[in-house]
Amino acid sequence: xxxxxxxxxxxxxxxxxxxxxxxxxxxxxxxxxxxxxxxxxxxxxxxxxxxxxxxxxxxxxxxxxxxxxxxxxxxxxxxxxxxxxxxxxxxxxxxxxxxxxxxxxxxxxxxxxx
Amino acid sequence: xxxxxxxxxxxxxxxxxxxxxxxxxxxxxxxxxxxxxxxxxxxxxxxxxxxxxxxxxxxxxxxxxxxxxxxxxxxxxxxxxxxxxxxxxxxxxxxxxxxxxxxxxxxxxxxxxx
Numbered sequence: 001x002x003x004x005x006x007x008x009x010x011x012x013x014x015x016x017x018x019x020x021x022x023x024x025x026x027x028x029x030x031x032x033x034x035x036x037x038x039x040x041x042x043x044x045x046x047x048x049x050x051x052x053x054x055x056x057x058x059x060x061x062x063x064x065x066x067x068x069x070x071x072x073x074x075x076x077x078x079x080x081x082x083x084x085x086x087x088x089x090x091x092x093x094x095x096x097x098x099x100x101x102x103x104x105x106x107x108x109x110x111x112x113x114x
Numbered sequence: 115x116x117x118x119x120x121x122x123x124x125x126x127x128x129x130x131x132x133x134x135x136x137x138x139x140x141x142x143x144x145x146x147x148x149x150x151x152x153x154x155x156x157x158x159x160x161x162x163x164x165x166x167x168x169x170x171x172x173x174x175x176x177x178x179x180x181x182x183x184x185x186x187x188x189x190x191x192x193x194x195x196x197x198x199x200x201x202x203x204x205x206x207x208x209x210x211x212x213x214x215x216x217x218x219x220x221x222x223x224x225x226x227x228x
Contacts, residue, residue: 004157031214042118042203042218043158056213091157093216101146101165101209103216105157 002027004106006092012112013082021077021109025094032075033103034067035091043091049075082113117141118206120219128227133191135222137204140185144206148216149178149189152201161202162189194226 005024013019025032031050035043045059049069057067064082069075079086089110093103119138127133135149145166150158164171164178164187171178177190191198201223205216 006157033215035216040220042205042220043216045215045217048213048215056215059215093157095214101207101214102148102160102163103214104160105150107155107157 004092004094004104006090006106006109008109009107010110010112012114014114015082015084017082017113019079019082019111021079021090021111023075023077023092023106025073025075025092026096026104028096029094029104030072030097031095031103032069033093033095034075034077035093037089037091037108039088046077046090079111082111084113087111087113115140116220117144118204118217118219120202120204120222122222123220124223124225126225126227127194129196130193133189133194133198133224133226135189135191135202135204135224137187137189137219138185139187139206139217141206141208141217142185143208143211144217146207146209147178147180147187148205148207149176150203150205150218151198152203152221158203191224194224196226196228199224199226 034046037043048056052072064080067077089108091108093105148163149161152158201221205218
């Protein structure tokens, strides 16, 4: 079956602009996660959705970052007033209710802020 | 504060030999551990996991060992193949905390030489 998909695969923007990154989880997966990976580091947790609600947003670095999942499937990560330090690969993962421990990742969106 | 550490940035082994990747953690609340493999420009791919109630889990050429008293886990790959060359991340979570967020190590780059 189809895995987690993310669009766009690459996004180049200018400092101060607004960006949206999209994640389409595995069909039927109720849990969805966003992570951010900087060069040479492991992924860092940003936010977790169970269904439509954000169950844990403790990893969001500041109020410029926001994520939604209005219908409990597709999620959008929104970054306002982008800064050069936001440049990273943004990863999305999903997991099923039956196996909540194992998360399956998408290919990521590489964000470059000039 | 790095709760999950992979102290070896890189490892090189000969094809057919054993690869041993190590990971240490500090948080005693972690009860589920995973290993992911990552190729360039792709998202992390789930390899194998282990619950804290076990000390070993095996899947084909991959075996994960967990030593709770030492807060240490390792991934053994036998025999190693050139296609195993990738970055390997260990990750930990606290299933009982109901967030399921993964805390990743920094990764170890494995090179398997033909």
